[in-house]
Amino acid sequence: MREQQRPVLSARGLVKTYGAVVAIDGVDLDLYAGEVLAVIGDNGAGKSTLIKCLTGAEVPDVGTIRVDGNEVRFRRPQDAQEVGIETVYQQLSLAPALDIASNVFLGRERRRPGILGSVFRMLDHAGMRKEAAEKVDSLGIRTLQDITQVVETLSGGQRQAVAVARATAFGSRVVVLDEPTAALGVRETSQVLDVIRELKARGLGVILISHNMPNVFEVADRIQIQRLGRRAGVITPESHTPAEAVAIMTGAVTVDDEEETGDEA
Amino acid sequence: MTHTVQQTAAEAFRSRPLTPLQRVQRVLHRHPAISPLVVLIGAVIVFALINDRFLQPANLSLILQQVSIIGALAVGQTLIVLTAGIDLSVGAIMIFVAMVMGTLAGEAGVPGVLAFLVGMVVGALAGLLNGVLVSVWKLPPFIVTLGTLGIFTALALLMSGGRAIRGDQLGGFLTWTSTTFAVGPFQLTVGVVLVLVLYAVGAYALSQTAWGRHVYAVGDDPAAARLAGIRTTRVLLSVYITAGVIFALSAWVLIGRVGAATTNSAVDANLDSITAVVIGGTSLFGGRGGLIGTLIGALIVGVFRNGLALARVDVLWQTLAIGVLIIAAVSLDQWIRRAGAQR
Ligand SMILES: Nc1ncnc2c1ncn2[C@@H]1O[C@H](COP(=O)(O)OP(=O)(O)OP(=O)(O)O)[C@@H](O)[C@H]1O
Numbered sequence A: 001m002r003e004q005q006r007p008v009l010s011a012r013g014l015v016k017t018y019g020a021v022v023a024i025d026g027v028d029l030d031l032y033a034g035e036v037l038a039v040i041g042d043n044g045a046g047k048s049t050l051i052k053c054l055t056g057a058e059v060p061d062v063g064t065i066r067v068d069g070n071e072v073r074f075r076r077p078q079d080a081q082e083v084g085i086e087t088v089y090q091q092l093s094l095a096p097a098l099d100i101a102s103n104v105f106l107g108r109e110r111r112r113p114g115i116l117g118s119v120f121r122m123l124d125h126a127g128m129r130k131e132a133a134e135k136v137d138s139l140g141i142r143t144l145q146d147i148t149q150v151v152e153t154l155s156g157g158q159r160q161a162v163a164v165a166r167a168t169a170f171g172s173r174v175v176v177l178d179e180p181t182a183a184l185g186v187r188e189t190s191q192v193l194d195v196i197r198e199l200k201a202r203g204l205g206v207i208l209i210s211h212n213m214p215n216v217f218e219v220a221d222r223i224q225i226q227r228l229g230r231r232a233g234v235i236t237p238e239s240h241t242p243a244e245a246v247a248i249m250t251g252a253v254t255v256d257d258e259e260e261t262g263d264e265a
Numbered sequence B: 001m002t003h004t005v006q007q008t009a010a011e012a013f014r015s016r017p018l019t020p021l022q023r024v025q026r027v028l029h030r031h032p033a034i035s036p037l038v039v040l041i042g043a044v045i046v047f048a049l050i051n052d053r054f055l056q057p058a059n060l061s062l063i064l065q066q067v068s069i070i071g072a073l074a075v076g077q078t079l080i081v082l083t084a085g086i087d088l089s090v091g092a093i094m095i096f097v098a099m100v101m102g103t104l105a106g107e108a109g110v111p112g113v114l115a116f117l118v119g120m121v122v123g124a125l126a127g128l129l130n131g132v133l134v135s136v137w138k139l140p141p142f143i144v145t146l147g148t149l150g151i152f153t154a155l156a157l158l159m160s161g162g163r164a165i166r167g168d169q170l171g172g173f174l175t176w177t178s179t180t181f182a183v184g185p186f187q188l189t190v191g192v193v194l195v196l197v198l199y200a201v202g203a204y205a206l207s208q209t210a211w212g213r214h215v216y217a218v219g220d221d222p223a224a225a226r227l228a229g230i231r232t233t234r235v236l237l238s239v240y241i242t243a244g245v246i247f248a249l250s251a252w253v254l255i256g257r258v259g260a261a262t263t264n265s266a267v268d269a270n271l272d273s274i275t276a277v278v279i280g281g282t283s284l285f286g287g288r289g290g291l292i293g294t295l296i297g298a299l300i301v302g303v304f305r306n307g308l309a310l311a312r313v314d315v316l317w318q319t320l321a322i323g324v325l326i327i328a329a330v331s332l333d334q335w336i337r338r339a340g341a342q343r
């Protein structure tokens, strides 16, 4: 089925080094529209580095990235955002001193209609607050009532919810989530999984990085396993059990990386 | 299914009870202009009780004129401090621009308006120089502006050769800022009004425009701002250039206030502008504070100097009082910041 389809986001041979540290060492990745691709791996396996390269937060040393088949060179996160790729980074890109609404709309603020917006550049505070409240509400974080609350005063999980709300609100092609549920309670986690399924239903591609195997096996269509900066294999929840996935992750078992493809330009 | 209505651990933590002191801390954390306002009102009451001349309109008008230069510089300084920077060259840029305007109009015979416009461009370029060194070359703002402080001070002295250019040589436009007019019982100058307009425009830009949000975000956490899709280098450059233009406008106010273009006035302006910003509750760590606080901070400096002088307190004691104020303001800022750290 996938063979005829073109990936919405694909990477070939990505390398990123930090001085002597090789974070990722020639990684390939394919993400199709309407699927959830989970990326798993031990701490330091290069998952975050991989998605930073895919989303413009880092520029890979070597390798190519294609969006809908067209090669792109992202130099900053804004470049990726402009083609509809939104990301929740592991270290959360929120401004602590700004309120929730400002953070949801950070970098793409909405202006008032008419002369107030065009000449006086006035922000549509009320409109942004209303919309931000809807986005955050849809994640069902019960304790988040005041959209004008400063992010600094939020708990870790609430901040994570704000970051997820922002990414899901603006992603139009791909949403990348780097451990989005790490600080979330059980109920909030299942809300985020619902949102992921909703994005998938809307035809977006979703990359989910998580250490939570039950979550991964519940929501993912395919699972890419990273090990020591390389892709150790791509499996599906049907083809492998969580225990087998962990065995591949730790190197106890090796699989043929059946998706090992040449450059399918 | 027995667990469905239980709180998660994060929610329980969030709803823990707060002590009254923590509540105060939170309020100040959200509204950093409150504490300087309390200080300003307290100071006004005390000085009014000590000397009944203090509250007279003539004296209040004088205070406004006295703080106009520092107040103007502090607008640009606030923008820079909000980005977690600091500018030690503000006074030097202002005096340099004043000498450029003065030399062009007073000695080269250039029309005042043209001399003014050239001065504005020079101010913008001076800001651009600081901005490129800070945002593109990534040098620490303290060191960059320490360097440009020396550069612009020397350039201004080289240009003036130690001479002052008198107001009557400068023409009507450059000294227009000294024009006084009455508003009720108060005597305002064009310079004072210009400074108030700077505050109004600046406060609007910071609170109502996307640029303002970005300035706060970049000062708060530059890495996060970049990941959120903000062009951080561009924001920093725009801040330093805007500040340079504001310092050039300050030069116009200075020429009006002193009645001449000279290198001998406002030599303390660098540190006084930082004082106003800090007392006004803007955090030197960036991302928190604003122009309303700075306006109050500048007024506090003016009120203290004026009130202590009226009370016949020695100038050295005035300086000491301002010094104590700075340390109190920074201590308060640290305490308020802990509200963020404890969450
Ligand atoms: N900015 C950096 N500077 C230097 N080394 C880095 C940097 N970022 C990542 N690394 C290194 O790259 C390697 C991969 O890190 P990365 O953050 O991608 O791992 P990860 O798979 O996301 O781990 P985790 O599960 O803990 O989030 C690690 O060895 C790390 O030390």
Ligand SMILES: [Mg+2]
Pocket: A047, A048, A049, A090, A178
């Ligand atoms: Mg990571």
